Structure formats: C-alpha cells, structure tokens
Amino acid sequence: MTEPHPVSLAPAARSADPARLSIRGRRPRDLPALRRWLTDPAAEWRQWDAPYYHAKATTEMLERYVDTLAASPPDPHQRVLDLDGSCIGMVNRAEEDPRGGGWWDLGILIYDPALWGEGLGSRALHLWVQATLDETDAHVLTFTTWGGNERMIRAARRLGFREAGRVREARVVRGARHDSVRLDLLRREWVGGP
Numbered sequence: 001m002t003e004p005h006p007v008s009l010a011p012a013a014r015s016a017d018p019a020r021l022s023i024r025g026r027r028p029r030d031l032p033a034l035r036r037w038l039t040d041p042a043a044e045w046r047q048w049d050a051p052y053y054h055a056k057a058t059t060e061m062l063e064r065y066v067d068t069l070a071a072s073p074p075d076p077h078q079r080v081l082d083l084d085g086s087c088i089g090m091v092n093r094a095e096e097d098p099r100g101g102g103w104w105d106l107g108i109l110i111y112d113p114a115l116w117g118e119g120l121g122s123r124a125l126h127l128w129v130q131a132t133l134d135e136t137d138a139h140v141l142t143f144t145t146w147g148g149n150e151r152m153i154r155a156a157r158r159l160g161f162r163e164a165g166r167v168r169e170a171r172v173v174r175g176a177r178h179d180s181v182r183l184d185l186l187r188r189e190w191v192g193g194p
C-alpha cells in the first residue's frame with residue numbers, strides 16, 4: 001500500500017534549531033518517511049541532488065534501495081538526520097577506490113524544502129565530517145555536486161572545503177549546462193566548524 005502523503009513532518013517543521021539536529025543509525029520506524037521521500041519522483045530534492053541523472057532510472061534505483069533498507073541492518077556509512085525524533089534526511093559516505101586509500105566522498109540530503117536554508121545542512125555536515133574523521137582513516141574528504149547547487153557548495157565552503165575541481169558545462173539540468181564541481185578538505189585542515 002502506498003504510504004499516506006505526506007508523512008507528518010510537523011514536529012520537525014515547527015522549528016528548525018540546528019542545535020537540536022543529530023545524526024544516528026537508522027531505526028525501523030524511520031522507514032515510512034524514508035520510503036515516502038526517496039521514492040516520490042516529484043519531490044523537490046530531486047531537482048537539486050544529481051538532477052542530471054535520468055529521473056526514471058533514479059526512481060527505480062531508489063525503490064530498490066528502499067526495499068533493501070527494509071531488509072538489511074543499518075549501514076555505518078549511512079546515518080539518519082534526526083530533528084526532535086523525526087527523520088528529516090540522511091548523510092552517507094563512500095570510500096573511493098582503492099579501499100584504504102584515504103579518500104571518502106560524502107553526501108547529504110534533507111528531504112523537505114521547508115527545512116532548507118535554516119542552518120540544518122551546515123550542522124549536519126559538520127557532524128558528518130567529524131564522525132567520518134573519527135570513524136575512518138580518511139585523509140581527504142570530498143563532496144561532488146553541480147554548479148547550480150549553491151546551498152551545497154556554500155555549506156561545504158563554510159566548513160572549510162575548497163574547490164578541488166570543476167569540469168565545465170559537464171552536467172545538463174533542465175536543459176541548461178552547468179559545471180560539475182568537486183570540493184575537498186584535508187584532515188589536517190579540519191578546525192571543527194560551527
């Protein structure tokens with residue numbers, strides 16, 4: 001059966017104090033919110049997070065992904081963003097090959113656009129960078145995005161990430177060409193953020 005639309009975000013949306021945001025492992029009760037947000041092809045976040053991929057393939061991939069979530073234990077490389085007990089998004093990380101090489105690429109997603117621009121993303125990234133440096137042997141961290149995703153780029157810069165590479169006009173988003181942008185941070189540059 002389709003999840004009711006929308007799952008209530010009222011507790012989270014009432015106030016978006018970044019100090020109340022935490023990251024934690026996924027719990028079974030997070031699954032309805034995860035399923036609804038991740039598999040909704042019309043969700044606003046899809047316009048910002050890798051919108052250059054084909055929408056149909058993304059939807060199919062996310063449906064398979066949510067099914068595997070329901071059947072598998074929490075992955076230490078993925079966490080839920082928790083605001084007052086509600087799952088409002090997720091962070092993840094993947095080690096670039098070869099394993100043990102010390103390069104980890106990070107990702108972040110806050111599902112509800114009503115919660116964007118309130119400092120939650122910056123806070124979540126701070127927590128995720130710190131956790132990744134604590135839990136892995138990362139030497140360098142990266143984010144990979146596109147030039148139009150100003151919130152992502154500014155949030156990363158605020159934490160001390162700097163532009164590491166820009167492939168000009170590599171991504172097509174809604175008919176317009178944008179740069180592919182990668183930002184990096186070395187472990188020794190991390191000063192702890194806000």
Ligand SMILES: CC(C)(COP(=O)(O)OP(=O)(O)OC[C@H]1O[C@@H](n2cnc3c(N)ncnc32)[C@H](O)[C@@H]1OP(=O)(O)O)[C@@H](O)C(=O)NCCC(=O)NCCS
Nearest residue numbers: 048049109110116117118119120121122145150151154155
């Ligand atoms: C990217 C994302 C995590 C950022 O989180 P957020 O809570 O919206 O970001 P913050 O409120 O912490 O703001 C981050 C920066 O963006 C700026 N910002 C906020 N709203 C903005 C807007 N509409 N346009 C441009 N910049 C904006 C903030 O001023 C801040 O910059 P500053 O520190 O230089 O002032 C969130 O917007 C999101 O999940 N977007 C959809 C998914 C996505 O794009 N993920 C990244 C894929 S690579």
